[in-house]
Amino acid sequence: MASDTILIIGGGPAGLEAARLIGDLGRNAILVEKREALGGIPIAEHYAALTHGFRSAEEAMGELIAAAQANPTVDFRLGSEVVECAGAAGDFQVKIARAGNGTAEAVNVGAIIVATGFQHFDPGRETQMYGYYEYDDVITLADAERMLKEQRFVIPSKGTAPQRVCFIQCVGSRDRQIGNEYCSKVCCGISSKQAIEVRQQVPGCQVFIFYIDMRMYGYWENEIYWPAQEQHHVQYVKGIITEIIRKGDRLMVRGEDTTMGRPMEVPMDVVVLAVGMEPSQGTQTVARLLGLKQNKYKFIEVPHAALDPTATSAPGIFVAGAAAGPKDLDDTLAMAGAAAMKAVALLAKKSRVAA
Numbered sequence: 001m002a003s004d005t006i007l008i009i010g011g012g013p014a015g016l017e018a019a020r021l022i023g024d025l026g027r028n029a030i031l032v033e034k035r036e037a038l039g040g041i042p043i044a045e046h047y048a049a050l051t052h053g054f055r056s057a058e059e060a061m062g063e064l065i066a067a068a069q070a071n072p073t074v075d076f077r078l079g080s081e082v083v084e085c086a087g088a089a090g091d092f093q094v095k096i097a098r099a100g101n102g103t104a105e106a107v108n109v110g111a112i113i114v115a116t117g118f119q120h121f122d123p124g125r126e127t128q129m130y131g132y133y134e135y136d137d138v139i140t141l142a143d144a145e146r147m148l149k150e151q152r153f154v155i156p157s158k159g160t161a162p163q164r165v166c167f168i169q170c171v172g173s174r175d176r177q178i179g180n181e182y183c184s185k186v187c188c189g190i191s192s193k194q195a196i197e198v199r200q201q202v203p204g205c206q207v208f209i210f211y212i213d214m215r216m217y218g219y220w221e222n223e224i225y226w227p228a229q230e231q232h233h234v235q236y237v238k239g240i241i242t243e244i245i246r247k248g249d250r251l252m253v254r255g256e257d258t259t260m261g262r263p264m265e266v267p268m269d270v271v272v273l274a275v276g277m278e279p280s281q282g283t284q285t286v287a288r289l290l291g292l293k294q295n296k297y298k299f300i301e302v303p304h305a306a307l308d309p310t311a312t313s314a315p316g317i318f319v320a321g322a323a324a325g326p327k328d329l330d331d332t333l334a335m336a337g338a339a340a341m342k343a344v345a346l347l348a349k350k351s352r353v354a355a
Helices: 013-024 040-044 057-069 141-149 187-201 220-230 281-290 329-354
Strands: 005-009 028-033 074-078 080-088 091-098 104-109 111-114 118-120 138-140 164-171 206-211 235-247 250-257 262-268 270-275 277-279 317-319
Touching: 005 013, 005 104, 005 329, 013 028, 013 040, 013 057, 013 074, 013 329, 028 080, 040 057, 057 074, 080 281, 091 111, 111 281, 111 329, 138 141, 141 187, 141 270, 164 187, 164 250, 164 262, 187 206, 187 220, 187 270, 220 235, 235 262, 250 270, 317 329
Parallel strands: 005 028, 005 111, 028 074, 111 317, 138 270, 164 206, 164 270, 206 235
Antiparallel strands: 080 091, 091 104, 118 277, 235 250, 250 262
16 A cells, blocks of 8 residues: 655755655655764764854754754654565555664655765775874874864874874775775865864964865865965865875875975874765665665665666665765755655655555
8 A cells, every 4th residue: 555654764964854855845754863863974973064164063963953853744763774675666664673672663655765874984994004093193084073073173192282284185085996986075175174174273283185186066166275275374285195104203194296296205293084985884784675776886876867866776765865975965955855855756646646
């Protein structure tokens, strides 16, 4: 029997926006989130400010959460996961299990939206040439976000203010050797945003960004890239970093300045690795569970991305946000809105046919 309920898997920005819109349209929705809290990666990993508007991530996510929770037709299942799925578009039989207690609840839904997001690349897979697990003062963008949120950007091993900080771009992206040939889209913007924040919080600190080439999307060029250089004096160096070692009480960053065509060796107090996006474990698990095709990078495959960016290989199941590949927040929310409308339209169509 056709159901008038839509299942949303994932309680991050994409899932919350889809839930808000479905609720605003008066439709029933069940949102399943494996964590005990909503908000996804921006909340779970303590993001400081959003790229590109520098707005508090906690505040922005709080608004998304409140807007979704304001709808009485949206049911939230936290600390829960989808463990089984059968049926077809208009009539899916799904089991939702609460983590830890072993019991599962069967629900009937007409459409499914997958919003399971991404995970940050593990820099240890780069054969440790960056020393992430070797040196305390080599951190990732996510680590830096936590310190920036606390308004305490310090040298981790010392707890003191740094004098020299650098960002290394494309760690885990655009890398054929590890199989991630794609650009993760947001890393250049996030590094530039964080570089500005470091300069604001530690005014005497010199900040460098080592890059292959800078990729700024939409308005990021004027809102982040040029202000970082012209107003905050962040230094961009086109080059390739090949090794990081400890030398005395500092890190020594070695590589090639590709503009000048010469080797370089520069001392740093903190090195920030701009790690890219990979499909989350949840995305991969849900894709297998629902029988969805994945692309070569294990993101959920969108058969006709240019014309129908939320479609999956299974009718009645839609995808939104970074579960389908690297996305910025603007694209994530737009995709969530489209997925919600597609799901609502499907239910309306099934209802007309049944009538």
